[in-house]
Amino acid sequence: MSSRNQAAGGSGCGLLILLALAIFVLAWAIKIGLIILGVALVIGSVMIAVGGIILFWTGVHQRPTAQASLDQYDETLTTLSLESSRRLSSSITAWDDLQRNRGVGTLLEKAYYAESVDPATRELFDDINFHVEYGEELLSPANAPLDRESKIDHLEELDTTALHLESLRRRVTR
Numbered sequence: 001m002s003s004r005n006q007a008a009g010g011s012g013c014g015l016l017i018l019l020a021l022a023i024f025v026l027a028w029a030i031k032i033g034l035i036i037l038g039v040a041l042v043i044g045s046v047m048i049a050v051g052g053i054i055l056f057w058t059g060v061h062q063r064p065t066a067q068a069s070l071d072q073y074d075e076t077l078t079t080l081s082l083e084s085s086r087r088l089s090s091s092i093t094a095w096d097d098l099q100r101n102r103g104v105g106t107l108l109e110k111a112y113y114a115e116s117v118d119p120a121t122r123e124l125f126d127d128i129n130f131h132v133e134y135g136e137e138l139l140s141p142a143n144a145p146l147d148r149e150s151k152i153d154h155l156e157e158l159d160t161t162a163l164h165l166e167s168l169r170r171r172v173t174r
Helices: 002-100 109-113 119-139 148-172
Strands: none
Touching: 002 119, 002 148, 119 148
16 A cells, blocks of 8 residues: 555646646746837837937928918918908899999899798898808908908808808899
């Protein structure tokens, strides 16, 4: 019986030695992995630092070109804004002239001299009045947008209002 107990005790020691060897190999693999990761991080950080310096220098070098493009873009927005303002102003003036002449020569001539107008004509007058007032509000200097996105939105509103007023004028002109 004692030989059996010795064999069982020897297998326990062998198992402990194998477990210790496995832990040693695992720790060695983790150590190698951490060394490789550390080297990769050092090389990567150096590459990112050098790349950042190159990118920064390129940006500094290209800044005058980009600024010239932005200045040209702002100039174009200003020109388009002036053209759109003139177009809307002329549409409003055309409606003011039509009202001053009491719609002579248009489909609205009878409505100006009639005591009452039909609902469709009343709706047309309401639409015209709303867009003329909105156009005058858009043309007011207090409504001056500051950033590029606001300028573009303002241009769109100017052009949309002018087009709507022109389409209404074409609809009533004979």
